[in-house]
Amino acid sequence: MPKVNLSHFEAALLFAFFTSIVLGVVTKKTDRERLMYGLKSFGYFLLALLSIGWLMRLGHG
């Protein structure tokens, strides 16, 4: 089994991607709603990731 070395950002992005797929598939009723929810969920993950990342960086000084 090959070993992968991902940065924090890459790992969190992958996590957001797979989680958004599942959230989109199981949450809504029509395919369009599922797609939109998946994209929205991914966007929120990304937003939270960048905001909290910057917050921690600024907090550290």
Next chain:
Amino acid sequence: MVTMLTQTARLLARFPVLSSPHAKLMNYMAAKEKKPKEPMPPLKDWLPSVALGWLIPGGGHFLLKRRVRGTLLLCAVALTFLFGLMMRGVLFQPKTGDLLTTIIYCGGFLGNLASGIFYLLTVWLGYAQPDVAGHVHDYGTKFLVTAGLLNVLAMVDAFEIAARRKS
């Protein structure tokens, strides 16, 4: 009781002046009490799809003829688990002690176990990663647990489809 609340709600609807916070609460309670609780569907309707969904992520959806959604779920759970392994994440063993230890180790074990065939194959093939420091290992551990938790969501979805609560 339900009839009385419904009548009160109707009366309040006719006279908006009576819409005080108390009246709104009564209205809300009447609306809430009208909803009958959905009965539990027979076991034979949902158990095969939920059990197959546990063993093979997305399998419940395949059984219920939702192939595209089943494929998406299978790929998402399988890739999450695979990345967890490639990042050399740790598989939890149930351990008891203080409350936090019990929650983390038993919860983590249940999360791992929820991945179904992926977890079983990994253990049978002798994967044993010691817990070492490093952000990649940490992410790997979280990926392995998350794969199981995503599969739990997929199993709940398969249950709802099998119970005809959603399409």
